[in-house]
Amino acid sequence: MKIAxxxxxxxxxxxxxxxxxxxxxxxxxxxDVDKAKDAACGYSCQLTDRGIECLIDGASNKExxxxxxxxxxxxxxxxxxxxxxxxxxxxxxxIVISLVVPMKKxxxxxxxxxxxxxxxxxxxxxIPEVKVISAYHNLSYRKLCNLDLDIEGDxxxxxxxxxxxxVVMNLTREIRSVRPLDGGPLSESRMIESLTPFLIxxxxxxxxxxxxxxxx
Amino acid sequence: MKIAxxxxxxxxxxxxxxxxxxxxxxxxxxxDVDKAKDAACGYSCQLTDRGIECLIDGASNKExxxxxxxxxxxxxxxxxxxxxxxxxxxxxxxIVISLVVPMKKxxxxxxxxxxxxxxxxxxxxxIPEVKVISAYHNLSYRKLCNLDLDIEGDxxxxxxxxxxxxVVMNLTREIRSVRPLDGGPLSESRMIESLTPFLIxxxxxxxxxxxxxxxx
Numbered sequence: 001m002k003i004a005x006x007x008x009x010x011x012x013x014x015x016x017x018x019x020x021x022x023x024x025x026x027x028x029x030x031x032d033v034d035k036a037k038d039a040a041c042g043y044s045c046q047l048t049d050r051g052i053e054c055l056i057d058g059a060s061n062k063e064x065x066x067x068x069x070x071x072x073x074x075x076x077x078x079x080x081x082x083x084x085x086x087x088x089x090x091x092x093x094x095i096v097i098s099l100v101v102p103m104k105k106x107x108x109x110x111x112x113x114x115x116x117x118x119x120x121x122x123x124x125x126x127i128p129e130v131k132v133i134s135a136y137h138n139l140s141y142r143k144l145c146n147l148d149l150d151i152e153g154d155x156x157x158x159x160x161x162x163x164x165x166x167v168v169m170n171l172t173r174e175i176r177s178v179r180p181l182d183g184g185p186l187s188e189s190r191m192i193e194s195l196t197p198f199l200i201x202x203x204x205x206x207x208x209x210x211x212x213x214x215x216x
Numbered sequence: 217m218k219i220a221x222x223x224x225x226x227x228x229x230x231x232x233x234x235x236x237x238x239x240x241x242x243x244x245x246x247x248d249v250d251k252a253k254d255a256a257c258g259y260s261c262q263l264t265d266r267g268i269e270c271l272i273d274g275a276s277n278k279e280x281x282x283x284x285x286x287x288x289x290x291x292x293x294x295x296x297x298x299x300x301x302x303x304x305x306x307x308x309x310x311i312v313i314s315l316v317v318p319m320k321k322x323x324x325x326x327x328x329x330x331x332x333x334x335x336x337x338x339x340x341x342x343i344p345e346v347k348v349i350s351a352y353h354n355l356s357y358r359k360l361c362n363l364d365l366d367i368e369g370d371x372x373x374x375x376x377x378x379x380x381x382x383v384v385m386n387l388t389r390e391i392r393s394v395r396p397l398d399g400g401p402l403s404e405s406r407m408i409e410s411l412t413p414f415l416i417x418x419x420x421x422x423x424x425x426x427x428x429x430x431x432x
Contacts, residue, residue: 182421191414205398211431
């Protein structure tokens with residue numbers, strides 16, 4: 001499968017790229033092509049050093065998506081809206097995985113959903129030609145990026161298209177020690193999106209960091 | 217400490233009573249005093265069989281709260297509002313722990329917060345004379361009730377009174393393998409309350425049951 005990771009130079013993007021690269025072709029997307037190529041090169045080296053064969057390339061966001069079956073949106077909400085406008089010509093029938101969380105920080109982080117109810121629904125309304133699936137909001141990036149570590153977290157996956165959701169369930173199952181859970185329709189993404197600022201605040205309040213979630 | 221557990225004949229009430237009974241005096245409260253006394257007797261026997269000395273008694277809700285320093289509200293939202301009216305004469309400066317979640321079931325469970333934003337804030341507004349703390353919404357009752365099992369879950373605790381919150385943090389720490397986490401002010405209870413119907417739905421969708429939560 002060909003996977004574009006937009007915001008692929010960030011920590012979660014890095015982690016997903018490295019966890020998937022042994023089985024899939026990965027295209028790291030960024031506004032800055034040189035940065036994307038540098039990141040891709042760095043991830044490749046890391047994996048090659050471990051004896052893992054992989055194909056990771058860097059590209060502009062548009063070019064990455066053009067080549068991909070699945071596009072991961074791992075960017076801030078405001079950036080996502082602009083990015084989608086620019087991607088429109090190359091969006092056909094890809095699966096778009098939204099990790100997007102609309103939030104602002106005053107003293108604490110606060111979830112600021114759009115009128116549609118959540119970011120995933122907003123994005124789906126903007127690009128009805130693709131299938132939006134919501135996932136990977138609450139994974140520890142530290143664990144995701146360190147291939148020696150087991151993540152032992154759950155990924156709640158929300159979406160309205162059963163086949164697309166199944167693709168993301170399978171991709172999730174490929175990440176060692178991570179359990180995919182069906183979170184229901186895309187509208188339920190509100191719950192997992194709103195958990196993100198809550199987890200950040202709770203980490204700060206309790207002297208923790210980088211919290212993921214597991215249902216026990 | 218003297219702890220009244222209202223709704224103490226339910227599974228979560230049973231679990232909390234049995235987990236706390238070796239260190240505290242427990243008063244099981246119910247509308248039906250006989251039912252409360254039967255439950256108290258059953259829990260006592262269970263603990264005595266394990267060689268654990270305890271004092272657990274059954275009483276009317278009102279009498280249980282009158283004797284207590286801490287009152288646990290483990291009842292459905294609609295019942296809680298009526299119960300609070302009836303408790304008003306005996307509420308002085310107790311700590312009231314709300315496990316209350318306003319929700320309804322159509323095809324799926326849905327969180328139905330009151331105008332105040334969440335049940336805990338609503339309850340606090342109704343009884344400003346006590347200190348309301350929100351906790352224990354998302355514990356596995358199966359694990360809580362089986363004293364042989366480690367729960368290995370987290371309890372998010374929200375409240376506006378630092379001392380009262382500390383009391384509940386300490387009570388939580390007494391439950392083996394459970395970690396108390398400061399969830400912030402009482403208004404943040406909305407997040408942990410809304411997680412309850414989401415967890416029930418997710419359990420149904422994924423063939424699981426009785427999900428608790430752990431932050432990893």
